[in-house]
Structure formats: C-alpha cells, structure tokens
Amino acid sequence: MESISFKQITSIEEAYEAFQTTVGANYNNVKQQYHKLALINHPDKNGGRGIAFFQHISYAFQFIRSKHEKEMRKQKRKDAKPKNARKDGGDAETSYNKAAENKTRNKEYFNARWEESQAIENKKRKEEHRAARAKWEADNKKREEEYRETCAQWEADYEKREQEYQAQLAQSKAEYEELQRSQKESEKASKESEKAAERRARYATKGAMFRDRAAFAAQEEALKRKRWMQMQQKKKVETTSFQMEEEEDEANEEKATFRRLRKMKRWLNGITKILITAYTVDLK
Secondary structure: OOOOOOOOOOOHHHHHHHOOOOOOOOHHHHHHHHHHHHHHHOHHHHOOOOHHHHHHHHHHHHHHHHHHHHHHHHHHHHHHHHHHHHHHOOOHHHHHHHHHHHHHHHHHHHHHHHHHHHHHHHHHHHHHHHHHHHHHHHHHHHHHHHHHHHHHHHHHHHHHHHHHHHHHHHHHHHHHHHHHHHHHHHHHHHHHHHHHHHHHHHHHHHHHHHHHHHHHHHHHHHHHHHHHHHHHHHHHHHHHHHHHHHHHHHHHHHHHHHHHHHHHHHHHHHHHHHHHHHHHHHHO
C-alpha cells in the first residue's frame, strides 16, 4: 500500500486543481478526464497501488458534480416557471409542483444514467481485470515453464559438469599413477646407473693403478736409459778429452824437440864458427 497522502478537498478551486484545470471548465471534459484517471489508478486494476490518488480524484469529482448538479437544478427552476406558465396558464404552485416533478424525474434520470455508466465501467473493469488476470496467469505459467526448463537445463549442465569432473578426476588419478610408476622406474634406473658408475669408477681406478704402475715402470726404465746414455756420453767426452790431451802433449813434445834441435843447431853453428876461427888463427 502507498503511503502518499493528498490534500483534502475543501473548495471548488481545489477540486478543479486536482484535474489540473480552472473553475468554469467544461464539465464533460472534466468527467472524461476523471474516468480516464479512475481506470488507470483503480485499486482493483493496480493491486491496491494508487488508492490514495483514486480517492483524491473521486472526492474532487464528487465536489464538482454536486456543484454542477446544483447549477443544473437552478437553471431548470429558472426555465421551468415561465415554461410551465405558458403551457398551463396556471398559478405558481402548479408550476412549482411541475418543476419539482421535473426535478425528480431529472434526478432519477441522472441517477439511472450514473448507475448505467457505473455498471458499464464496472463491467469494463471486471473484463479488464479478468483479462489482466488471464494474462498474469499466462505469464506466470510461461515463467513456470521457463523456470522448469531452466532447472532442467541446470540439472543437465550439472550432470555434464559432474561427468566431466569424474573424467578429469580419473584422468588425473591415472596420470598420478603413471607419474609414480615413472618416478619409481627413474629411481630404479638412477640407482642402477649409480651402481654401474661405481663399478666403472672402480674399474677405472684399478685400470688407472695398473696404468700408473706401467707408466712408472716405463718412466723408471726411461730414466735408467737416460742415465746410461748420460754415462756413455760422459765416458765418450772423457775419452775424447784424454785423446786430445795426449795429442796436445805429443805436439808439445814435438815443439820442445824442435826447439831443442834448433838450440843444438845454433850451438853447433857457434861451435863450428869458433872452430873455424881457431883453425884459421892457427893457420896464420
């Protein structure tokens, strides 16, 4: 329910202001506007919404209608007296009675027209209400069908996702088992490779030891051979130097002998000269 409140109608100006018009506007136009607003804002049509505005325009129209009826009655009274006087030629009382009868008939006529219009409006509102209710039921049925279809689609999607999840779970489990198996195989292969590497290392160590022994023996043999060659070279050098010394000694001896011979030759030549001189002197 709405909580909007409207100002209470206390004057004809406020009544016309409710329909956004001024005093003296055409009554039929105001009536048509009231019917339009009443149809739009009727509580039966809007589910209780707009009841405050509906009551406000209803009070305003009742205010305007009562004023209009008073004016119509005054106008009929004015028109009824001379008209009745001309027609009957009677006195004022007779004219007043006829005017009262006319007023009663007019009132009954307007009430009948009002009831007829209200019946038509009620019938129209009922038809609109039934049509709106039928539309609402059709829309509600459509929404329920769409909801069921949505639920069915959701259940199908859920089952599909569940199947995909189970398939992924099985695949993940298989991959995990395969990974564990491959890890075990790799660990086993790595252990075997480590053992093989250890064996190769031991064999290589032993081979290196044997190679080192052979290399040491060969190195020792080469060292012995080198020492022997050095000794042979040294012996050869010593022999050569001794021979050279002997040759040098022989040469020195030859030179000394040659010097001695030269000295003896000079000595002999001196002695010869001396002897020749002595012999010459003797001869003289």
